[in-house]
Amino acid sequence: MTENKDMPAVELRGIWSRYDGDWVLRNVSLTCPMGSIFGIVGPNGGGKTTLLRIILGLMSPDRGEVRVLGKVPRAPDRNHSDVGYLPQLSLAHRDFPVSALDVVLMGRYARLGILRRPGAGDRARALETLGLVGMADRAERPFGSLSGGEQQRVSIARALAGDPRLLLLDEPSTGIDAVGQESFYRLLADLRDRTGLAVVMVSHDIGVITAHTDRIACLNRTIHYHGAPDGCLNREILERTYGAGLQVVVHDRECPTCEDERDG
């Protein structure tokens, strides 16, 4: 397939997905261009993780079309070296015999392929990404001995270590304090500007998503909004996404353009 410069990183058209007989995703369409940070916000159980798993090719939708970097994603697939993935934080079993560096090196495996072992170049790249998330001094520490936030940073480094063109993040700020978050999102913006990286991240945290993304979708089984981050911060959309009875504490920052886009 020829590389189209305007090819979107992720394109979903009319996705329907069922789980245990229940439609978790209903007619979801969205487009994430290359070189942008895309946020998906919505309540827990709203289908955010399902959507990520479809983009990763870990499951197929019941209906609809998926294109990731121009291809239909299907794991296992060797081309996945172009996609970095951060799953939701789950604490590793404490005694698992790997160091932080070993974990980051796993992010290089897809590029190496079976049979080849990580070499000096891979180690250097892994150490460099550990440095990017401020964990270079923890490289040799057993992964299980790190705190939740530190494990999260190492997992982010692993997602970056394969030099992905698309980064998929599931609740990336879990366990990371405000200062750490600020520098993490600055890092993402920097990678986007320097390498044209596309980022899709899902979170239940509206504040984080609106502050650090270029585009946003509000998802609760179906898309309630798709556009610039500011546009979703009105009572009507938030209530439709999160349900009535929600205390809207964000300040009124409606953007007329986005409103028009949504209504049109």
Add this chain to the structure above:
Amino acid sequence: MGEILALEFMRRALAAGVILSTVLATISFFVVLRRFSFIGVGVSHSAFGGVALGALLGVSPTAVAIPFAVGVANAIGVVSRKGKIGIDATIGIFFSLAMALGIIFIGLSDQYNVDLFGYLFGSILAVTTGDLILTAVLGAVILGLTLVLFKEFLFVAFDEEVARASGLPVVLLDHLLLTMLALAVVMSIKVIGIVLVSALLVIPGATALQLTRRYGPAIVYSIVTGLVATVGGLFLSYYADLASGATIVTVASFIFFVALLFGRFRRRAHAPKS
């Protein structure tokens, strides 16, 4: 020492023991990390069905036990992945079914000359030159595969979801590990016995994880545990006239408990002082 090595059967038992404890200990590392320990119990007991079927058909019990154990190991893998029942229930069903079939096969066969007790509990007298060759060949295949796919097995055990997302054929790797586990079990039946072989799929790996949190040393400790338990157990069983499998597993368990104490002590020493 000289006396024991002068005996042909003892030399064969020791050679087989060294090979199979190395292989079991290497697999044990991944079995413990991938949480396949209980599958090892299920597969080894299922091998009884194969041994009994071999006895019924009048062919080599080991030759029938190999496809039998490999089949059950992979069936457990498939059912636990596809089915809506948990892996513990799946194993519980397969393992009792295979044992039940084994008892039926024995009932149907009119030969009583097969040493079933030896298959169940291990016997150092039972190792033939043919067994030794089979052990060496299977052992080389299993160790070779482990070496080649080391980083893949490690990744899958550490984080199945991310391994799958980064393109590793997780299902295929799991079935390969289950097949290797089944082969290792069958090649160990003669010396250690069906009832106890699963202990050597769990204890060396679990012992190593008490002592280190680096995978290189962990593999080494796992193999050392397996070797010391097997060779020490074989000597002990010869001099004290005890069942070989039982002696080996008792020695291995003793090493595990020492490591457990040592591990707790080490962790306390490393804990930050308040």
